[in-house]
Amino acid sequence: MSGFAFVVSRSGVRETTPEEAVRARRGFMWIHLTNRDDHVQLWLRDTAGLEHFVIDALTALETRPRCDQIDGGAVLNLRGKTQAAMQASDPLASVRLFANGDRVISVTRLPLDAIEVTRAAMAAGTILDAGDLIATLAGAITAQLDPEVAELGDSLDACEEQLDPRHAFDLRRKVNHARRTAIGYRRFLYPQRIALENLSSLHVRWLNDDDRLHIAGAADRAARMAEELEAIRERAALIHETLTDLRAELIDQRSLIIAIAAMVFLPLTFITGLFGMNVDGIPYAHHAGSFWVITGFSLAVAAAVTFYFVRRHWFR
Known part of the structure; x- marks a missing residue:
């Protein structure tokens, strides 16, 4: 079973394996697993001692951003940028988390760029509890997606400047690519905003005011990106119609x-x-x-x- 773990204690931050982290039983721990192994569900049940509802949420094949409170903990699903090849309709990889005051267990099926950013911050000693970890992860996900959304808008700006029926084929290909990508991103960013807003308002002891502000900031950025993606989708449709009209005028x-x-x-x-x-x-x-x-x-x-x-x- 592949994965890694960190244990935060009085002596500092120590990176270890998931099995050793569970045996430590002291301090805050972050356990990250890659859900490509058939033994992950058994490990979560027998070793981590999680309930069936939490295990199903962490290992589900199809997920969408959500946040559910379970007693003093929370189950959180987010979507972020990945270097793996993805379909245009599903361009973002998922990360599933279970968090409470003592530990965070995260599961991914594909490598997530934000996980590496959070891992580096954890190793640097800037993350000390569950609130810090989730706030860092949410901030990294939205920070990595922001340039992607801005690049889509810039590509449409370039297409608008090059409107010419003689280049209609290439322009339509670029516009259709931007529109498909925008639809795929917006499909997850809108519910992700709601999930982060729900997380920032949870009544749990391991989220302090500073963590809630960072999570709310990530939610606000996700909302802004979702609005920008909606505008990109509408602009792409308008450019496509303009190209069609210009082409028809040229034929006339x-x-x-x-x-x-x-x-x-x-x-x-x-x-x-x-x-x-x-x-x-x-x-x-x-x-x-x-x-x-x-x-x-x-x-x-x-x-x-x-x-x-x-x-x-x-x-x-």
């Missing part, structure tokens, strides 16, 4: 040019077809200058038709 312009060209050559086709018939009685059939007369007449007709369309402003 080209169709107009083709129609004008056809109208210019239509009388010319009639004239050349009439004088090109192989029948007796064609006027000027044996005249020496008939070819140039007909050519000049055709050019005059073409010029007259073109002048008519110019006067009607059909070329604009």
